[in-house]
Amino acid sequence: MKLKWAHLSDIHYLYNNYETNVMRDQLVQYLSEKKKDIDLLFITGDLAHQGSNYGEEVESFLDSVITAIEISKENLFIIPGNHDIKRSTMNDRLINQILSSSSAKNEVNSLDSDTYQSLLSSQDPFFNFYKKYMGEDYPKDALHFVKKREGFNVVHINTCLIAGTSGVEGKILVGLNKLYEVLKQLPKDDSINIAIGHHTINCIHTDEKGSLLNRFSDSQIDLYLNGHVHKAAYHNENDNYNNTYMFTSGSMFVDGYADPIFLTGIIDTETASGEVIYHRWNKRDEYWHQSNSEGRLVVDGSYKFDIHRLKKKTEITMDDTPLAVDEDEFRMFLIEFHTIINKEADINEELISKDITEKFINMLCSPTLERQFDRCSVYFPIVNKILGTTSFFSFDKRFIIPDVIVSEYLNVLYNFENGDLILHHMINNLFSRYRIQVNYSEERLKSYIRILIFWSINECDIFNEDKRQRTVIK
Numbered sequence: 001m002k003l004k005w006a007h008l009s010d011i012h013y014l015y016n017n018y019e020t021n022v023m024r025d026q027l028v029q030y031l032s033e034k035k036k037d038i039d040l041l042f043i044t045g046d047l048a049h050q051g052s053n054y055g056e057e058v059e060s061f062l063d064s065v066i067t068a069i070e071i072s073k074e075n076l077f078i079i080p081g082n083h084d085i086k087r088s089t090m091n092d093r094l095i096n097q098i099l100s101s102s103s104a105k106n107e108v109n110s111l112d113s114d115t116y117q118s119l120l121s122s123q124d125p126f127f128n129f130y131k132k133y134m135g136e137d138y139p140k141d142a143l144h145f146v147k148k149r150e151g152f153n154v155v156h157i158n159t160c161l162i163a164g165t166s167g168v169e170g171k172i173l174v175g176l177n178k179l180y181e182v183l184k185q186l187p188k189d190d191s192i193n194i195a196i197g198h199h200t201i202n203c204i205h206t207d208e209k210g211s212l213l214n215r216f217s218d219s220q221i222d223l224y225l226n227g228h229v230h231k232a233a234y235h236n237e238n239d240n241y242n243n244t245y246m247f248t249s250g251s252m253f254v255d256g257y258a259d260p261i262f263l264t265g266i267i268d269t270e271t272a273s274g275e276v277i278y279h280r281w282n283k284r285d286e287y288w289h290q291s292n293s294e295g296r297l298v299v300d301g302s303y304k305f306d307i308h309r310l311k312k313k314t315e316i317t318m319d320d321t322p323l324a325v326d327e328d329e330f331r332m333f334l335i336e337f338h339t340i341i342n343k344e345a346d347i348n349e350e351l352i353s354k355d356i357t358e359k360f361i362n363m364l365c366s367p368t369l370e371r372q373f374d375r376c377s378v379y380f381p382i383v384n385k386i387l388g389t390t391s392f393f394s395f396d397k398r399f400i401i402p403d404v405i406v407s408e409y410l411n412v413l414y415n416f417e418n419g420d421l422i423l424h425h426m427i428n429n430l431f432s433r434y435r436i437q438v439n440y441s442e443e444r445l446k447s448y449i450r451i452l453i454f455w456s457i458n459e460c461d462i463f464n465e466d467k468r469q470r471t472v473i474k
Contacts, residue, residue, distance in 0.1 A: 028068045046083040090459055144182045146186060194224075197226050259280070368421060409422070
């Protein structure tokens with residue numbers, strides 16, 4: 001499964017100078033050109049500006065965005081920001097009283113009903129807008145909530161309970177008790193978990209920040225998408241059991257400080273990897289473009305990452321009973337395959353076999369892979385007869401297939417942390433490369449490729465590295 005999304009933040013729609021109006025109109029056009037790369041849309045707060053009302057213009061803008069990327073509101077996820085709050089003198093006093101407590105974390109977790117409802121009521125304009133536009137109630141009393149979808153979950157974190165006053169940077173409290181109850185609803189499976197909130201992790205009060213990061217880790221939150229600071233950023237929180245990648249979107253208005261930037265991203269659950277691309281508005285020449293200026297890890301135009309918990313847990317499932325192989329057909333396949341790759345393979349020296357048991361131990365291979373090796377080994381004599389003699393190919397050509405196997409092995413060796421994953425990706429990569437040229441079913445061609453890789457493990461110089469020393473267990 002591939003999750004493809006766009007992430008906008010800090011729209012501040014009532015802020016509508018000339019430069020901003022041009023930028024937003026061009027945004028809609030730019031998004032329409034990217035629609036094939038977007039299935040989901042996340043908006044992390046500040047739709048309004050300085051607590052102003054939500055007019056039809058805000059709805060019209062959102063309509064134009066979701067129409068451009070051709071998604072339904074079912075795939076739109078929104079949370080409030082601090083500019084979506086109506087401020088009041090009474091709430092200022094309540095917030096300052098909470099923050100002056102020696103244990104602000106405990107204070108906000110134990111708010112009485114009247115105080116909680118008073119603070120929450122400042123977000124009523126947003127809640128009313130949400131119900132009208134989304135066609136459903138925002139679960140405001142729970143404060144935080146999760147939307148579960150097939151293969152992924154979106155945790156909505158309302159970071160704005162005490163954000164309705166000045167001087168709260170670095171003092172934001174999310175109410176860990178309420179968040180904990182929501183996070184416990186997440187299924188303990190291989191679903192991708194995305195949390196969205198308005199404030200960055202550095203905006204969180206020191207009384208809550210450490211515990212919040214622990215909750216993200218223990219609940220297997222893979223991404224935290226946020227905004228607020230009007231500048232794009234990224235951060236990998238990896239000092240815990242599970243990594244959480246944090247991506248901050250820029251703003252959707254133009255002034256002397258804010259950076260108009262939004263993100264698109266993709267996660268491929270099959271490879272347990274992802275990529276985030278930053279899109280920046282060029283203020284001088286007035287156009288949107290992919291940006292590589294958000295940090296050194298984005299110098300190639302995107303931030304690439306792995307979902308390590310999925311890579312660690314992934315064990316390639318293979319049937320204990322290999323596909324029945326017709327020996328005559330397999331001989332013909334080897335000859336045909338050799339002919340096809342003859343033009344693209346370099347000739348190396350003959351390779352030296354290693355102890356098989358030691359290879360499987362060093363490469364962290366599963367018992368399933370070892371059983372498959374044993375079952376496929378009955379076909380090794382066929383490969384030896386075709387490739388190990390000069391009856392079918394000349395001496396200088398008999399290493400062509402082994403060289404292709406070795407080259408593909410080196411191509412994926414350092415991308416994956418155990419032999420099962422390496423085998424899986426070698427099979428898929430070789431299948432993708434040759435499936436058009438070799439006229440066999442996917443099942444049969446992958447079975448033949450598996451035999452050749454196992455034969456290469458037995459006879460050639462692959463699977464000799466020691467992955468035990470490279471793997472970090474968290």
